[in-house]
Amino acid sequence: MASNRPAPESPYTTAVFSEDGAERSVGEWNPTAETVRPVRGRHRHRVMKQRGGFARSSTVLGVGVIAAVGAGGIATAQNKPAIAISLPDVDSLPGVGAFMSEDAADGAEADRERTAEYETMGLAAQEAQPTAAEALRSRILEQAEDQQAGAAEAARAAAERDAAEKAAAAAEKAEKEAEAKAEAEREAERKAKEKAKAEAKERAEQKAKEKAAAEAEAKRAAQLAGSYALPTSSYTITATYGQSGSMWSSGQHTGLDFAAPAGTPVKAVGGGTVKSAGWSGSYGYRIVLQLSDGTEVSYAHLSSMTVGAGQQVSTGETIGRVGSTGNSSGDHLHLEVMTPGGSAMDPMAWLRSKNLNP
Template sequence: MASNRPAQSTSFAPNDTHAFGFAPGADEAPWEEWNPTEDSLRPVRGRHRVSKQRGGGLARSSTVLGVGVIAAVGAGGMASAQTGKAPVSISMPDLSSLTHSAKELIGEDTGAKHSEGTTATEAASDGSGAGEALRSRIMQQAESQRDSLASASVQATEDAAVKKAAAAAAKAQDDAVAKIAAAKKAEEAKKKAEEARLAELAKQYTLPTSSYTLTSRFGDAGSMWSSGYHTGLDFAAPTGTLIKAIHSGTITEAGWAGAYGYRTILTLDDGTQLWFCHQSSINVSVGQKVSTGDVIGRVGATGNVTGPHVHLEVHPNGGAAIDPMAWLQGKGLNP
């Protein structure tokens, strides 16, 4: 920093020059360099103390104050040197307010304001307690928010799981209903197909007689039969009622058969033998081809009987007798 040029000599210039270019008069005490200290800058009223500032705020505030004080002192000295009068006493302002104003000018945070008589230690303690309380409150709020978010996340996960389970259950139920419906539909289709097949078969098969009454069924027990049980199905009808071929085939036997009376055996193409027994007369001969519905004889009461009827037996492949009722039903016929 460049130094000032030496002051020109004047009639009132002191021999011993000091700062600011003037010296004390003859009747004045020697000037001393004034350096502001903590005691000299103590506020006039109360015991205000300035909290320690962050950064360089206090340094800048002190610099502003120092420059202002020095300027004021210099102005007073110069006026005294020019007029030759006694130096004018300088009234120091309340530095607490000046400091506050300076802080506002430089944009520094003034810190917490304390009531008159409060020490810096107490203020710091109060500030620390308030800061700790604020920090605690912030942490509590953050913890509460975190718990709320965690709870919301858990609830959302549970809701999603419940929704997914409900959707899966609904889908499973729909699938089960669909399977039941499909099975029912398939069963109905199968039933219809069987009915159609039987209807077609019914066109190829017929009952042995008409205007009849079923009297004895297959398996009925009794002493009247040599085997101890009934081996056929009896269609009771008046003597002379027509007996028809149940299905197309070949006559393999026709004549007297002891306890069966007059009997005709019709062998079908698949080897099944149909026995028509107790006839009053026979209308076909061995080796004759007949078709469904052709008359092969008449109802009678020949052989071991108690009344006129047609005793029908069914022997698959010429073997043992089976229930004629089930066989006829399998062909679409319902006696």
């Protein structure tokens, strides 16, 4: 522990000057209370400056420490406990009390007042630190919020752009699909029209063919209706119309007989309608054919018939077979002809009137 030993004598030699500036003597100078107090003028001012400077240096040191602590508090955590600073009493320092005169005491008092003022300023600055830190924190938070708001706005704008792009792509896709569907429908409609047109053309052609065939058939029927043919073939005339004999109940023959082998085809002499076809007593199996002009032709003694009543036949069409049914003496065709009015007439004469020669 330090003791209050007297200050060592200065090894330096000092020239002592008089008040008018002339050098008085040369020797060692060891300042004491007795030698320092009477000094006046520039030397006293210099000594006081040294004393005041030493006192003020301790004060400045304290204020500097306080300011450093305050600045450190801003730079570091704000809630750290305050640091207690202890400054030694100047009078207790060894070799210093002798320098403190009454003027030095006044200066020390002024220094203490300034120190208190600086300490107060330091404490006020320290108390104001949280407010500055909070302001800084508020600015940082505001900047962070601004950044977050900017990021959110950018994200929203990006989402809107993405949604718009997706909507545009979907609309374009829907438009293309609708166009493709419309094109497919138009193509289907075109094909349907072409098919309908082809079918209509085919129907028209078929109808024209059917009409032409019908016209040809009608023409052929007309031609056949206007033509006539002999009733059978491979025959022999065995009896004529009006011939007398006991074989006929009326005493006279009422028709023209064509003797032919049994089964010989019997043909229609002209086109017309089968009026009746069946068994007819003494005529055996008989067919009555009514021609288009109303003339009736009767085929009797048939062995079989191939047509029925109401059937349309054409000239030369087979309607039965030669036989000997009914009141007959042998296989032959008995042919009778009646006018539209119902009067009997000679079949030979009628056939010849049709350019036929039995």
